[in-house]
Amino acid sequence: MKKQWWHGKIAYQIYPKSFYDSNGDGIGDIRGIIEKLDYLKELGVDIVWISPIYQSPFVDQGYDISDYYKIDPAFGTMEDFDELLKEAKKRDMYILMDLVINHCSDQHEWFKKALADPEGEYGGYFYFEKGKDGKAPSNYRSYFGGSAWEPVSGTDLYYLHLFAKEQPDLNWENKKVREDLFNMVNWWLDKGLAGFRIDAIINIKKTDGFPDYEPDGDDGLVRCTRMIEEAEGIGQFLQELRTETFQKHDAFSVGEVFNMKEGELEHFVGDEGYFSTMFDFAPLETTLGGHGWYDAPGYDFIRWRKAVTESQLLCQGVGFLANIIENHDEPRGASTYLPDYAQNSDGIKMLATASILLRGLPFLYQGQEIGMKNCRMGNIEEYDDIDTKNQYQVAMEAGLSPEEAMEVCFRHSRDNARTPMQWSCEENAGFTSGMPWLKVNPNYTKINVEEEEKDASSVLAYYKELLALRKAPDYVEVFTYGDFVPAYDGEEMLFAYHRKNENKDILIVTNFGTERTKFPLEKSGKLLLKNREDVLLEEDGLILPKCGAAVVEC
Numbered sequence: 001m002k003k004q005w006w007h008g009k010i011a012y013q014i015y016p017k018s019f020y021d022s023n024g025d026g027i028g029d030i031r032g033i034i035e036k037l038d039y040l041k042e043l044g045v046d047i048v049w050i051s052p053i054y055q056s057p058f059v060d061q062g063y064d065i066s067d068y069y070k071i072d073p074a075f076g077t078m079e080d081f082d083e084l085l086k087e088a089k090k091r092d093m094y095i096l097m098d099l100v101i102n103h104c105s106d107q108h109e110w111f112k113k114a115l116a117d118p119e120g121e122y123g124g125y126f127y128f129e130k131g132k133d134g135k136a137p138s139n140y141r142s143y144f145g146g147s148a149w150e151p152v153s154g155t156d157l158y159y160l161h162l163f164a165k166e167q168p169d170l171n172w173e174n175k176k177v178r179e180d181l182f183n184m185v186n187w188w189l190d191k192g193l194a195g196f197r198i199d200a201i202i203n204i205k206k207t208d209g210f211p212d213y214e215p216d217g218d219d220g221l222v223r224c225t226r227m228i229e230e231a232e233g234i235g236q237f238l239q240e241l242r243t244e245t246f247q248k249h250d251a252f253s254v255g256e257v258f259n260m261k262e263g264e265l266e267h268f269v270g271d272e273g274y275f276s277t278m279f280d281f282a283p284l285e286t287t288l289g290g291h292g293w294y295d296a297p298g299y300d301f302i303r304w305r306k307a308v309t310e311s312q313l314l315c316q317g318v319g320f321l322a323n324i325i326e327n328h329d330e331p332r333g334a335s336t337y338l339p340d341y342a343q344n345s346d347g348i349k350m351l352a353t354a355s356i357l358l359r360g361l362p363f364l365y366q367g368q369e370i371g372m373k374n375c376r377m378g379n380i381e382e383y384d385d386i387d388t389k390n391q392y393q394v395a396m397e398a399g400l401s402p403e404e405a406m407e408v409c410f411r412h413s414r415d416n417a418r419t420p421m422q423w424s425c426e427e428n429a430g431f432t433s434g435m436p437w438l439k440v441n442p443n444y445t446k447i448n449v450e451e452e453e454k455d456a457s458s459v460l461a462y463y464k465e466l467l468a469l470r471k472a473p474d475y476v477e478v479f480t481y482g483d484f485v486p487a488y489d490g491e492e493m494l495f496a497y498h499r500k501n502e503n504k505d506i507l508i509v510t511n512f513g514t515e516r517t518k519f520p521l522e523k524s525g526k527l528l529l530k531n532r533e534d535v536l537l538e539e540d541g542l543i544l545p546k547c548g549a550a551v552v553e554c
């Protein structure tokens, strides 16, 4: 495998609106990020991905961009951003932005011009289609509910939006669109950006003719991914994106890729792949329901372990996946990927050990390092997220009571990850001196950075040790390039694996069960890290209590 500058590094996602507010308006901002760079550096972070900070009407929290060349004033100015780049560089840190190019905002000037003249030049930037028998051109349901086609008043046309109606899809078949987007990407890379996280990218290739499919719900619609899955030829677009932009700058790119076709992994993340890496969503997919959040299966350790293991084995020798336990679209990992009895600080450290040492690029999400959890809201109005409001409705229509629908949101809402970062015991968790834009999780008095910095046995302290171990000069090679080899396969509640190369063999063992158990060791070893005092390495075996985790050099 070709060595790259980002191999062996640790990445961290910032959701800027909720990270740190420097001026008391209740909204996190760029200067807030600058103030916390030292905190991130000390944690062990090298690469920082910032969710969208471009000019936006915030229908979907910045994933609806109205000007790709401007910073939204809520976050600061371009000068602030340039300073962020400079300050990051000083600390040998790299900044990634979010590249949202499947769609833009309906307030983007391209779309305004397109609406004014759908037959004109800018009409060709989007998908305008004639309706069929007074109905939409096809029966797709958008990701956020309802038809993916919005009528254009005064015409017989509709425009396509796979997400909200305020997020019209850009027409990638139009060479002019691609050129404009590539120029924009290069403009940012020229500024000194290290790369991008690439949003919802699988959606850029549509199936010709927008055929109808068999409905999959009572609304007569079918999820729009049905059409995306049929589309052929996305590779050409992605290859062009890579050669015209990232490759020229040796930039890092991480794709948000759902619904990839089987057998395409190498094209996506191989040495000559479209992206440096892409997120591994296989664990997440074990938690998704068929019709919505309301029919999602509960957490199942065996299913989760199988998904992680299969992904690891699949990408071995092909490339690297980016490993996560949460992001801004998912509930908190500490509330999702742990059995109830393990939702405590030992369990959180155990999950951290299991996931951070996997083969691939670790991406932490803000607050994960202190063990932030899902946040209970009082009623649906307290949620901000467009998807949560939709899923609440979907749950109610499926016959759930309001209380049950709220419980579904508590388990799955994207706002679980978007509540303000918990910095201290002060009011509003020290996130802002003003009114936070979204509720602060009341557990901030116990779970916060300041307290955990004082406590050597905190989740935060453990994350620091874990990241330092992964990057330690003696071990970075094996943790980066070493193979993933499953261990203790027969043990029902254990997740264990080796990371191995010619020189080293590191065994990672985590006990998700309730029993204190002794496991035989083939070779003698040295304990590099443990999450509890009562994790013991003896001559002939390793003793792991419930929620125990150990890293052993064999």
Ligand code: TEU
Binding pocket: 060, 063, 064, 100, 143, 163, 199, 200, 256, 258, 328, 329, 387, 414
């Ligand atoms: O998400 C893309 C995506 O596929 C989502 O539908 C995801 O499955 C959903 O959030 C689950 O509830 C990206 C961004 O990460 C997300 O925040 C944006 O809302 C979306 O694109 C549109 O830009």
Ligand code: CA
Binding pocket: 021, 022, 023, 024, 025, 026, 027, 028, 029, 074
């Ligand atoms: Ca602010």
